């Protein structure tokens with residue numbers, strides 16, 4: 001410790017003075033000497049100010065995994081549908097479903113179109129959720145956009161599926177002159 005001056009009153013301080021002899025104020029010390037490095041505590045994550053980048057990281061911590069779960073869900077759906085399509089018995093089940101839905105002509109064409117649409121939607125949904133997962137983890141704008149599209153699609157599915165079922169019911173179709 002060198003000679004210096006009191007930061008409170010300006011009095012001269014000798015090398016051995018930890019406190020000012022005139023006003024009793026504590027001697028100013030550089031932060032490096034003042035603070036001992038603290039070991040990181042698991043109970044106290046590093047503090048961020050409200051405006052600093054990283055302040056929202058903790059709030060986003062679980063959100064990406066929601067979309068990772070969505071990607072896994074769609075990959076499972078994709079694998080199941082591909083397994084049905086790959087097996088002749090599975091294709092027969094799909095044909096029976098089309099017949100019971102009232103489709104009588106061009107059964108195989110309808111089956112191919114339906115399969116392409118379903119496979120495309122499932123691949124797209126899995127990819128969208130994967131993009132949302134990686135993008136949200138890296139706090140990227142494209143991740144947020146993908147997450148919003150995926151969340152919007154989910155809300156459409158949840159609201160739209162009962163309406164679609166109603167539209168595809170035989171009485172509704174016959175009332176509209178279809179099938």
Ligand SMILES: [Zn+2]
Nearest residue numbers: 006009020023
């Ligand atoms: Zn002083």
